[in-house]
Amino acid sequence: MFCGSSINTVDSKGRIFIPARFKMELGEKFILMNSPFGCLRIYTEEEWARCAKKLDKAASKDASKRNAVRNIYRTIESVTPDSQGRIVIPEAHRTNSDITDKVEIIGMNSYIELWSPDKYEQDVAISDKETLKNQAVELGF
Numbered sequence: 001m002f003c004g005s006s007i008n009t010v011d012s013k014g015r016i017f018i019p020a021r022f023k024m025e026l027g028e029k030f031i032l033m034n035s036p037f038g039c040l041r042i043y044t045e046e047e048w049a050r051c052a053k054k055l056d057k058a059a060s061k062d063a064s065k066r067n068a069v070r071n072i073y074r075t076i077e078s079v080t081p082d083s084q085g086r087i088v089i090p091e092a093h094r095t096n097s098d099i100t101d102k103v104e105i106i107g108m109n110s111y112i113e114l115w116s117p118d119k120y121e122q123d124v125a126i127s128d129k130e131t132l133k134n135q136a137v138e139l140g141f
Contacts, residue, residue, distance in 0.1 A: 001025075002107030007117055010103050014094055015086040018042075019105060022112060023085065032093065034075035038123060040089065040097050040114040042079070047110050089114070 006019050018026065031048040035041045043051065059069040075096075079087045089099060098116040106113045106120075115124070 001109055002112050003109065005104060005106040007102055007104050010089065010094070010099060010101050011086075014089045014091060015082075016089060016103050016105075016114075017084075017086055018081065022105070022107065023081075026112075029078060029080045032077045032079045032087070032089070033072065034093060034096050035113065038097060038115075038119060040093055040099070042112040042114065043110075 002022055002025065004019075004021065008016050008019070010016050026042070026044055029045060031043040031045065033041050033043075055069045055072065059066040075093070077090060077093070081087050089103075094100070097114065098119045099114065100116065102117050104115040104117045104120050106115065
């Protein structure tokens with residue numbers, strides 16, 4: 001299970017360190033892709049295989065979904081960390097997600113999200129404590 005978050009530096013070659021608490025579960029090779037929500041996602045190969053089955057099933061039944069699935073697959077990269085434990089985020093992926101010199105890495109249970117910290121704060125973070133409280137109650141917490 002992936003949980004927690006950290007903000008890491010993106011070096012001039014687009015490389016980041018994956019937090020140690022995520023490395024073991026990710027394995028030696030994993031999947032990086034654009035998310036339709038303005039961030040990037042990282043999946044283990046096993047979790048991606050489950051997702052791919054759902055996508056393939058949806059694409060086989062509906063032409064409009066097939067185009068969406070095609071667009072998802074075209075952004076996928078298989079990623080292997082280097083000897084120092086860094087991965088390269090391709091330039092197109094960084095541009096798509098507005099990731100520049102910093103990246104917020106957020107565990108989302110079965111996958112990991114990579115966000116531009118500024119974009120996360122602007123688009124996603126719940127700064128209003130009353131809204132956060134109400135949503136937590138709706139989720140059963």
